[in-house]
Amino acid sequence: MTRQFDAIIVGAGQAGPSLAGRLTASGMTVALIERHLVGGTCVNTGCMPTKTLVASAKVAAMARRAGDYGVTLAGDVSVDMRRVRARAETVSREARENNERWLEGMDRLTFLRGHARFLDARTLAVGDETLSAPLIFLNVGGRAIVPDMPGIGGVAVMTNTDIVALDVLPRHLVVIGGSYIGLEFAQMYRRFGAKVTVIEKGPRLVSREDEDVSSAIREILEAEDILVRTGAECIAFAAHADGVAVRVDCREGPPDIVGSHVLMAVGRRPNTDDLGLEAAGIETDGRGYIKVDARLQTNVTGIYALGDCNGRGAFTHTAYNDYEIVAATLLGDGTRSLDDRIPAYALYIDPPLGRVGMTETQARASGRPLLISTRPMSRVGRAKEKGETKGFMKLIADAQTRRILGASILGVEGDEAIHGILDVMAADLPYTIFERAVPIHPTVSELIPTLAGDLQPAT
Numbered sequence: 371m372t373r374q375f376d377a378i379i380v381g382a383g384q385a386g387p388s389l390a391g392r393l394t395a396s397g398m399t400v401a402l403i404e405r406h407l408v409g410g411t412c413v414n415t416g417c418m419p420t421k422t423l424v425a426s427a428k429v430a431a432m433a434r435r436a437g438d439y440g441v442t443l444a445g446d447v448s449v450d451m452r453r454v455r456a457r458a459e460t461v462s463r464e465a466r467e468n469n470e471r472w473l474e475g476m477d478r479l480t481f482l483r484g485h486a487r488f489l490d491a492r493t494l495a496v497g498d499e500t501l502s503a504p505l506i507f508l509n510v511g512g513r514a515i516v517p518d519m520p521g522i523g524g525v526a527v528m529t530n531t532d533i534v535a536l537d538v539l540p541r542h543l544v545v546i547g548g549s550y551i552g553l554e555f556a557q558m559y560r561r562f563g564a565k566v567t568v569i570e571k572g573p574r575l576v577s578r579e580d581e582d583v584s585s586a587i588r589e590i591l592e593a594e595d596i597l598v599r600t601g602a603e604c605i606a607f608a609a610h611a612d613g614v615a616v617r618v619d620c621r622e623g624p625p626d627i628v629g630s631h632v633l634m635a636v637g638r639r640p641n642t643d644d645l646g647l648e649a650a651g652i653e654t655d656g657r658g659y660i661k662v663d664a665r666l667q668t669n670v671t672g673i674y675a676l677g678d679c680n681g682r683g684a685f686t687h688t689a690y691n692d693y694e695i696v697a698a699t700l701l702g703d704g705t706r707s708l709d710d711r712i713p714a715y716a717l718y719i720d721p722p723l724g725r726v727g728m729t730e731t732q733a734r735a736s737g738r739p740l741l742i743s744t745r746p747m748s749r750v751g752r753a754k755e756k757g758e759t760k761g762f763m764k765l766i767a768d769a770q771t772r773r774i775l776g777a778s779i780l781g782v783e784g785d786e787a788i789h790g791i792l793d794v795m796a797a798d799l800p801y802t803i804f805e806r807a808v809p810i811h812p813t814v815s816e817l818i819p820t821l822a823g824d825l826q827p828a829t
Contacts, residue, residue: 372493372500373480375401380486380494380645381509383410384689385676385696387469389507392697394478401501402473403494405485409466410511411678412686418465419534420554422458424718427561431594431720438757449562455537488646491670505672507696508660509689510641512678516634521607525614527632530555536631540564544616544629546605548575548598550717552635553591557719560596567597567627569618571636574600576717580730582764583723583778590719590760599623607632640679655681664707665699666692682708685715714792716785721747721761724788727776727795730766734828739769741825745817747781752812758782765791765801765821772800774822783814790815801825 376398379386390402407414426449433447473481484496493502514529516522528536530551543559545552548570560566568575568591574584575591575598588598604619613630642658653661653669659681666674666682674696677689691711698706717723733740748759761781767774777791794803801822809816 372502373401375399375480375501375503377401377505377507378486378494378501378503379403379507379509381410381511381677381679382408382469382473383509383511383677384412384686385693386410386507386509387473388690388693389509389676389696390473390479391476392693392701394476396701397478399478399480401480401482401503403482403484403486403496403501405483407466408469408473409462410509410689412689413465413469414462415531415534417686419458419462420530420558421718422461423454423534423558424554424720426454426457427558428720430563431561435757449539451539451562452537454562455535458534486645488650488652491650491652491673505700506674508642508645508673508675508679509677510645510679512638512640512684514634515637515639517636519605519607520617525607525609525632527607527614527634529634533633540629540631542567542613542629543631543633544569544614544627545633545635546616547635547637548572548600549578549635549637550576552633553587554718555633555635556596557591557594560591560594567599567629569602569605569616569627570598570600571602571605572600578729579723579725580764580778582762583729583780586761586780587717587719587723590721593760597627599627638678638684640681642679657681662708664709665704666696666708667699683711687714712792712795714788716788718785721758721780721782722785723761724779724784724786725777726788726792727774728766729776729778730764733766733775736775738775740775740828741767741769742828743821743824743826745821745824750781750814750817752814752816753782755812756782763817763821765818765825767801767822767825769827772802773798774801779814781814787814787818790818 377393377400379402382404390400393400430449436443482496486494486496489495542565545556545568548568556566556568575588576584599618599620601620602618606617608615610628612628614632616627640658651670660675660679662675662680676692678684695706714726744764747753747761753759764778766776774795779788804819804822807819
């Protein structure tokens with residue numbers, strides 16, 4: 371017998387539980403299905419454990435710099451990886467268990483564990499049960515890609531899921547992929563005490579960022595003795611007595627790197643390949659992402675896709691915003707949509723990169739008349755006081771409309787300070803609004819009005 375609900379949610383990531391809470395509060399009966407861990411990537415293998423590990427790595431780095439601040443520590447700094455790992459696991463477990471208690475106590479919610487598959491556009495099978503609803507929401511997330519590179523089948527490699535569970539220190543960690551996830555782990559494990567090499571196929575790190583940002587990030591990492599190999603167009607693997615030999619096709623440097631551990635960080639894919647989407651007639655793109663409109667509805671009326679599986683954002687905050695858009699569409703005034711979302715994110719190396727809106731490259735490609743200003747963090751009082759002056763700020767505006775198009779803050783507290791720019795962009799205010807600001811001193815954010823005041827025509 372098929373169980374009937376007003377709505378079915380597949381996946382308990384960042385959008386699913388909040389949507390369940392909103393729908394049940396409106397009086398709907400809802401089934402929420404999760405086949406693995408409540409909380410999704412963020413809680414279990416992404417944001418929460420990795421940023422907890424980043425924090426431990428930061429403490430280790432600062433302890434080694436204690437003398438710079440006039441602080442004397444007795445003996446060498448050592449890292450207990452089991453305690454580091456236990457701390458990260460505790461943070462994740464507590465968040466997951468809190469979510470589970472919330473869901474299990476939610477009125478009008480049926481919480482099911484299992485693998486959901488479509489039987490048709492209104493019916494799902496979960497184990498021996500079948501469920502049906504006029505509204506179905508997919509919040510199934512994504513997973514790391516392990517590409518079919520030469521020799522990959524004969525060696526052990528880790529993904530982000532594996533490395534957050536690691537409680538030993540690699541002798542030499544080789545990171546394949548010089549983008550956001552890979553670089554966070556690279557710096558983290560270097561600070562824990564491992565030798566680290568980053569291998570990137572492209573000509574530079576974090577290629578979606580501007581070249582000046584990419585170059586500054588590389589300088590920051592290399593200053594911590596992280597070896598960076600770019601232009602590695604022919605990566606291959608082979609077993610070695612000391613671990614894994616990684617073939618690197620670069621113009622300079624040894625052709626092979628031997629690592630004790632290898633982290634594969636070359637991208638992610640959506641968890642959409644085993645949901646039976648074809649039975650429901652749901653369309654996906656060439657990479658498996660579910661196609662959605664500006665309000666997250668698929669090509670099938672009544673079926674929505676939220677979070678990483680729709681290819682419209684790969685962050686916790688974008689997944690949660692997907693929930694907000696869907697809730698407003700179904701239960702609110704219906705005015706919210708993806709078209710309103712300003713892209714914003716952070717790279718959590720140290721110092722972090724805060725990003726919002728267009729890059730300079732994208733802004734120049736748009737053909738608009740531009741205003742640009744930059745300022746090194748070495749001229750930011752707060753950065754000097756903290757002894758953390760690496761990086762720079764950059765602001766880009768439209769010369770005609772006076773609207774901010776984008777910004778990068780690579781520097782101490784850049785992940786927080788960027789919100790001062792994001793808020794002005796979200797309010798659709800001209801950058802001249804900063805003339806009225808009286809920012810707190812001393813902060814990193816107080817330099818944003820100065821940065822706006824320094825805007826000059828792009829050359």
